[in-house]
Amino acid sequence: MSQRLSPYVAVIGGYDCSAEQALLAEQVGELLARNGAIVITGGRRGISEAACKGAKRAGGMTIGILPSSDYYEANPYVDHAICTGIGEARNTIIVMTADGVIAFPGKFGTLSEMAFALLEQKPVVSLGSWDVSPIVMKVDSPQEAVTKILQEIRR
Numbered sequence: 001m002s003q004r005l006s007p008y009v010a011v012i013g014g015y016d017c018s019a020e021q022a023l024l025a026e027q028v029g030e031l032l033a034r035n036g037a038i039v040i041t042g043g044r045r046g047i048s049e050a051a052c053k054g055a056k057r058a059g060g061m062t063i064g065i066l067p068s069s070d071y072y073e074a075n076p077y078v079d080h081a082i083c084t085g086i087g088e089a090r091n092t093i094i095v096m097t098a099d100g101v102i103a104f105p106g107k108f109g110t111l112s113e114m115a116f117a118l119l120e121q122k123p124v125v126s127l128g129s130w131d132v133s134p135i136v137m138k139v140d141s142p143q144e145a146v147t148k149i150l151q152e153i154r155r
Contacts, residue, residue: 037150040098
């Protein structure tokens with residue numbers, strides 16, 4: 001990790017998600033904020049919105065890295081919207097900005113973000129996401145996800 005005081009953690013997952021997944025993502029966002037982490041997401045709805053909502057509830061900071069050049073696409077819980085205008089290619093920016101990744105279920109965009117993180121040797125924790133590598137740490141709860149990612153980042 002760089003010399004920043006706060007770790008940057010990307011929370012990735014589906015644009016469309018179940019109510020249960022959204023609740024878990026909110027809990028992850030809240031726990032990250034309570035532990036001093038800055039939450040990085042894709043900035044729109046689904047898992048991104050839920051994680052940002054949880055972080056804001058705990059007084060945390062959120063960054064949304066948007067695929068378009070329209071910052072109005074950001075969900076209402078994003079503090080800083082970064083407009084890229086590069087579509088799904090922005091997934092690399094999400095990963096490169098983060099010190100580690102917590103992955104929820106999602107489609108191929110989520111899979112690409114996990115792959116980029118693994119290529120960059122950044123820790124990836126999965127809370128029900130793609131089972132792609134023994135390097136990805138599988139966890140069963142928001143608390144375990146946050147504890148594990150922060151331990152890995154601080155190594």
